[in-house]
Amino acid sequence: QKEVEQNSGPLSVPEGAIASLNCTYSDRGSQSFFWYRQYSGKSPELIMFIYSNGDKEDGRFTAQLNKASQYVSLLIRDSQPSDSATYLCAVWAGGFKTIFGAGTRLFVKA
Amino acid sequence: NAGVTQTPKFQVLKTGQSMTLQCAQDMNHNSMYWYRQDPGMGLRLIYYSASEGTTDKGEVPNGYNVSRLNKREFSLRLESAAPSQTSVYFCASGGGRGSSGNTIYFGEGSWLTVV
Numbered sequence: 334q335k336e337v338e339q340n341s342g343p344l345s346v347p348e349g350a351i352a353s354l355n356c357t358y359s360d361r362g363s364q365s366f367f368w369y370r371q372y373s374g375k376s377p378e379l380i381m382f383i384y385s386n387g388d389k390e391d392g393r394f395t396a397q398l399n400k401a402s403q404y405v406s407l408l409i410r411d412s413q414p415s416d417s418a419t420y421l422c423a424v425w426a427g428g429f430k431t432i433f434g435a436g437t438r439l440f441v442k443a
Numbered sequence: 444n445a446g447v448t449q450t451p452k453f454q455v456l457k458t459g460q461s462m463t464l465q466c467a468q469d470m471n472h473n474s475m476y477w478y479r480q481d482p483g484m485g486l487r488l489i490y491y492s493a494s495e496g497t498t499d500k501g502e503v504p505n506g507y508n509v510s511r512l513n514k515r516e517f518s519l520r521l522e523s524a525a526p527s528q529t530s531v532y533f534c535a536s537g538g539g540r541g542s543s544g545n546t547i548y549f550g551e552g553s554w555l556t557v558v
Contacts, residue, residue: 341483367546376533376549377486421486423547429474429493429537430501431547435485 337424339434347442352409354437356422359403366398366405367423370416371436377421380407412441445469447550449534455556456524464519464553466534474537474545475517476501477509479530480552486533492517524557531555 336359346352356366365384369377383389383396383405395408405424409416419436426432449466456462468475477489488501492511506528508520521528534550 365545376552379546379548382546425545429476429491429499429545430488431537431545433478433486435483 337422337432337434339420339422339437341435342438343440344437345440345442346412348412348414350412350441352412352416352439352441354407354409354420354422354439356405356407356434357403358405358422358424358432360424360426360432361400361403363400363403363424363426365425366396367425367431368394368396368407369421369423369433371419371421373418380420409439412439414441414443417441447534447536447548449532449550449553451553452551453554455558456521457558458524458526460524461520461522462524462555463521464532464534464555465516466518466550467516468534468536468548468550469515470536470538470548471514472536472538472548473514475511476535476537476547477507477517477519478533478535478549479503480533481530489519489532521555524555526557529555529557 367382368380371377389396393410397406421436422434447468473494476491478486490509492498495514532553537545
């Protein structure tokens with residue numbers, strides 16, 4: 334069974350701090366990695382994806398990938414209360430099946 | 444641009460009743476998906492359709508059927524609803540190949556309660 338693991342949280346950070354969200358995956362053949370944000374009662378929305386080792390930055394968000402360690406993370410700089418949501422890690426290993434983690438709840442305290 | 448649209452948004456069913464969830468996408472994607480999301484379980488794939496005319500089982504297909512009506516539409520049917528099917532259902536479509544992989548875009552969700 335291919336798995337994607339995330340700490341369920343909640344992860345609580347003060348406003349303005351860096352929030353660090355982590356994800357590990359079991360399939361070494363995984364090729365692309367996605368982060369989604371899901372507000373309560375809403376659908377997941379794509380934040381960013383990464384497929385090469387290293388960092389990828391998009392505004393306040395940075396995705397980090399280490400394929401050797403099978404680890405992907407999302408950093409949120411200058412966290413805002415509006416960032417409070419559940420963050421889903423998703424892994425694509427080819428074909429038409431993408432595996433989602435159960436998500437990490439983030440709470441940003443004003 | 445509506446993206447992925449699914450109906451109904453909310454539905455209450457009695458055990459044994461049947462219903463169909465409708466989904467349509469306007470992003471010209473080949474692949475479409477039905478997921479269910481339960482607390483602590485994450486998103487689980489029910490069925491998917493790689494392209495028009497094809498459907499395949501996902502992780503949790505029992506109790507469901509699907510129809511890929513055309514490139515835009517992919518419906519999910521519960522033939523005889525059970526309380527265990529109480530969940531939030533998300534339709535999605537997938538696009539992009541190569542380095543970005545198969546990026547999944549979700550509809551707004553359908554909240555289904557079976558009593």
